[in-house]
Amino acid sequence: MALTVIRFSHAGAEPAWGVLFGDKVAPLSTRFATTGELIERGMEEARALRVEDAVYKRAELSILSPVTTNQQFLCQGLNYRCHVRESGMDPAKLPFNTLFTKAPSSITAAYGGIIRPNHVRLLDYELELGVVVGRHINGPVRVDQGNLHQYAAALTIVNDISARDVQLPQAQFYKGKSYRTFAPVGPYLLFPTVEEWRRLGELHLRLLVNRDVRQDSYCREMIYRPEQTLTELSSIHDMAPGDLLATGTPAGCAAKAPSSKVLLWALKALMSERRKWAVFLKAQLRNPRYLQPGDEMTASIRTDDGLLDLGEQRHQILQGQERRQ
Known part of the structure; x- marks a missing residue:
C-alpha cells in the first residue's frame, strides 16, 4: 500500500x-x-x-509544498496527444520530447493564493503529474517500466501556471512559467509500491475553475512516459533525490490554436512576427477561460478506485502583490 x-x-x-x-x-x-x-x-x-x-x-x-525549492524543477511540454491537438499540431508529427525548466522559487503550497502579476492578462493552468527522483543519477541510465521504482521515489500534483502573454510572444517558457507562486505542488508525496508504479496510466487528472471542469484526462494519454523521460534526461545532466519532473498537461487549457486553418496559415505566412502576436493577443483577450482575480481553482489526481490518491489542491487567483496563505 x-x-x-x-x-x-x-x-x-x-x-x-x-x-x-x-x-x-x-x-x-x-x-x-x-x-x-x-x-x-x-x-x-x-x-x-x-x-x-x-x-x-x-x-x-x-x-x-512537499518539494523544497533547492531541488531541480524539470518539465515536459506537449506530452499529451489531446493537448498537442488542441495546440494545433499533429502528435504523429512531433518526434521529440519537449523539455524545459521552471524556477524552483515558483513552487508554492497546495492551498492558498496564486498571484497574477500586474502586467499579465493571459494566466493559464496546466495540471500535471509530478514524479520525484529517488536516487542520484550521475550518468546515462536506462529506465523502463520494470525498474522505474528504482529511480523514482514518489508522485505529487503539479500545476504549471503560465503567463501565456509572456511565454508565447516572447518564446520564453522559463520566463512565462517561473513567476513566484506559479507552481503549486502537493499536498502530498505519494510513495507507491513496486506494483503500484505500474498503475500510473490509471491516474485521473481533473481540474476545475469556479466548479467548471476544465481538464479531465488520464495519464495513459502521455506520449513520453516518465521512464522514457528519465532515460533521456540522464543522457543530458545529473539528477538528485528530491528533484521534480512535471510530466506535461492534458487538453483543456485556456490557450488554444486558432480553429481556422486559413487563419493559422495567414498568421504563419503573411504577417510579421510583431503583427502575428498582436492579432493573437487581441483574440486571446476575448477568451473567458483565462484565470481572473477571484477565481477559485481545484485540482486532483487519483485512480478511479481511490487506491492511489495524490490529494487535492485549492487556490484563489490574486492580483499583483497580494498573497494569501
Missing part, C-alpha cells in the same frame, strides 16, 4: 515531515531540511510509523 508523506508546520514551528493516516498525521522525529534529505535518510522511519503514532489532526496543520 502506498505511503503518503506531508510537509507541514504546526503552530508556527519549523517545517516538519509526517505520514498521513486518514485525517491524522504521525510526525517524523527528524526535521529534514529538503526533500532530498527526506528521501535519502528519512524513509525507513516513515515506513515504520503507525496510525497510533499520529498525534496531530491534519486540519490543525499548515500544509507546505
Whole structure:
C-alpha cells in the first residue's frame, strides 16, 4: 500500500515531515531540511510509523509544498496527444520530447493564493503529474517500466501556471512559467509500491475553475512516459533525490490554436512576427477561460478506485502583490 508523506508546520514551528493516516498525521522525529534529505535518510522511519503514532489532526496543520525549492524543477511540454491537438499540431508529427525548466522559487503550497502579476492578462493552468527522483543519477541510465521504482521515489500534483502573454510572444517558457507562486505542488508525496508504479496510466487528472471542469484526462494519454523521460534526461545532466519532473498537461487549457486553418496559415505566412502576436493577443483577450482575480481553482489526481490518491489542491487567483496563505 502506498505511503503518503506531508510537509507541514504546526503552530508556527519549523517545517516538519509526517505520514498521513486518514485525517491524522504521525510526525517524523527528524526535521529534514529538503526533500532530498527526506528521501535519502528519512524513509525507513516513515515506513515504520503507525496510525497510533499520529498525534496531530491534519486540519490543525499548515500544509507546505512537499518539494523544497533547492531541488531541480524539470518539465515536459506537449506530452499529451489531446493537448498537442488542441495546440494545433499533429502528435504523429512531433518526434521529440519537449523539455524545459521552471524556477524552483515558483513552487508554492497546495492551498492558498496564486498571484497574477500586474502586467499579465493571459494566466493559464496546466495540471500535471509530478514524479520525484529517488536516487542520484550521475550518468546515462536506462529506465523502463520494470525498474522505474528504482529511480523514482514518489508522485505529487503539479500545476504549471503560465503567463501565456509572456511565454508565447516572447518564446520564453522559463520566463512565462517561473513567476513566484506559479507552481503549486502537493499536498502530498505519494510513495507507491513496486506494483503500484505500474498503475500510473490509471491516474485521473481533473481540474476545475469556479466548479467548471476544465481538464479531465488520464495519464495513459502521455506520449513520453516518465521512464522514457528519465532515460533521456540522464543522457543530458545529473539528477538528485528530491528533484521534480512535471510530466506535461492534458487538453483543456485556456490557450488554444486558432480553429481556422486559413487563419493559422495567414498568421504563419503573411504577417510579421510583431503583427502575428498582436492579432493573437487581441483574440486571446476575448477568451473567458483565462484565470481572473477571484477565481477559485481545484485540482486532483487519483485512480478511479481511490487506491492511489495524490490529494487535492485549492487556490484563489490574486492580483499583483497580494498573497494569501
